[in-house]
Amino acid sequence: MRNRGWPAYLLALVLLGFYVALYFSNVFDPLAKRLWAGADKWTLYGILYTVAILVGGSVYIARNRRSTYQVRRTLVIMGVQLALAFLLPIWMRLLGGKSFYFSYLWPLKIDYFYPSTIFSYPLAFALYSFLGSLLGAPLLAFFLGKRWYCSWVCGCGGLANTAGDPFRHLSSKTRWSWRFEAITIHTVLALALISTALVLINWGMGPKHPTFARVAFQVQQGYGFWIGAMYSGLIGVTVYPLLGTRVWCRFGCPMAALLGLVQKFGRFQISSQAELCIACGNCSKYCEMGIDVRSYAMRGEAVKRASCVGCGVCAHVCPRGVLRLELVKTKAI
């Protein structure tokens, strides 16, 4: 799928149809019930998602076997998806409990900061969620870059970097897309913060303010539907064959926005050597985040961008050894 020709539009249409059927109908439920009695359409979706990551990841590893970084990263993505995002939640449900996804954190998994959700879990899970989101994830992003999450753990990034990999080069590199991105990703982050804040304030105030409670509930529901389901799921995957794989990660994900701000002040960067750069453009072409890596390489400047998810593909496809993912000590720490 090199270009956005008619097969790309057809595939996007198929994906759209699948997601619409999944979200707005129960056509997949009978099929799911055949698996086991307790399974529903979301179980089936989980299986499909995991198979896509495992199969796509295996192909990716075979194609990129020369790069230890790519092989290890992909093995971790596959392992996290299989164990933490699939087997463990199913096992928890089979034991009669509620699923908990250890690989997802607030603000991507926004409900894990909603009191109604988090108090339905044991205290240890709540602690994991709060410490992980507010302390663990930003700290790791400072020292390792946001890649530790976006390219090594996250399921959205996981699908993008495995089954979605053949579409990575379709990301837009225009100035226009950059301006658009800066607005949208920070808007979604603001919405996530507002939604979380309203829900928490409402919970703190108790049932004394019914109007406030109604507004908070509407915002929570609105965010959950439009951002959580429509944007990150339906739109994010449907546009794979047209706009590349990281549309949600780049233009929407509040977690990526937050960790990106940390990364900007952290140790992670992609160093470049202008001396050796032949300006071929492989790095820019295969950047799934649409960063014009070549413009940095030609100037010998380090790529230190909030949006970079550190997948490492620019360095891997560079035919002249110009780029390297590095951890550099900052002046601050």
Place this chain on the structure above:
Amino acid sequence: MRYVVVGNGITGVTAAQTLRERDDAAEIILIGEETDYFYSRTALMWIYMKQLGRRDVEPYERWHWEQQRLELVRDRVTAIDVSGRKLTLERGKRLPYDRLLLATGAQPNKFGWPGQDLDGICTMVSMSDVDRLEAVRQRLQRAVVVGGGLIGIELVEMMLHEHRPVTYLVREPWYWNLVLSKEEAEIVHEQLRDAGVNLILEDETAEMVAGADGRVRELVTKKGQRLPCELVGIAVGVHANIELARQAGLKVGRGVVVDEALRTSAPDIWAAGDCAEIVRPARNAVEQLWYTGLLQGQAAGRAMAGDEVHYDRGVPYNSAQYLFLDYCAVGWMRNVPFDVPAARLPAEHRDGSNRRLPAELPLEEWFHRAPGARDSIRIVHFAGGGPVLGFSMLGSRWRAATLIRWIEERRSLKWVLAHLADAVFNEEFRKDRFAGVVHA
């Protein structure tokens, strides 16, 4: 002031950009014959392999030119009126200039072999070469590639990408013997043979024979081997485009002759890049690499803007990839035909001029091939563990600037070996296959 630059390759474009930095008010016109916009010539192989599109190899977005106020003209310059300071363009227009840069590049060599211009004989230095290669793609069954250098191995990789049997004809006793040692070349040979390439050493082209359809049918070597093929890729070097300068009465040799400020023999005309021949005390320099094109473009831009310029490429370097095998070379090696500036030689070996590294210099080599891996390190240094002079690194990635600095600082072999890890530029998690050896 009107600056006109002939040639929109890396040299011409860099010169135009440098001029814009130096002179905000000047009128700068960039004339390109081959394409409307500057593209990266080094990326041709990936266009053929469909890894990059033609638009992808343009290093600047198209709004850039307008923003920099660089006027792009697609035309061919047919004559220079030196005394009248005017260019004649193919479409008939006359274009006056105040200062002119010739960055006309180079074209591929062919050595007069019978049949060398048959349909199916392809070189690889321009976009139209890709068109020709693509035209043969459909009927391609077997390919022959001629020339043991960097472009030759790129052509081999392109043919492998088509999953077609390819014969690689190298005249020398081993691949790229200008730069690689025999042991290093063996590693490349292994890489080629593993990929299924039929590598023929120490034989060369005698003629190309046409079939009944007038297209190339086979290549015959001097030793009499007949190699059936639908495509012959020729990569045996390039020669400077000097015709325009010669007709205008400028001094030419292997290239357009320039001094160290890149001035030609004519007033207000400079030349730089692949087409230039720079006067040097011992042997004039013709530098036909991407990065020297860039350096000369910068120097020419500054010189034309009125700066005092003494162009010097400094410690030479380059990097490459041989079918996934990284290669980085920095400095001078015994078998490299680069001129070592006298300043770098020990006092007893200086003769007061720049000169070629003489065979009698007391040089030694530290060579190590990592066991079981296609990795090797070769460090050329003065005898007795003296200052290092060159690095030849196969199968790994290096910080060129660090290696260059070590040569400039005249670091001893022992010091360099102890600090080698500082210059490694490999990706994370890659095992350092030299650590044990170096510290032993």
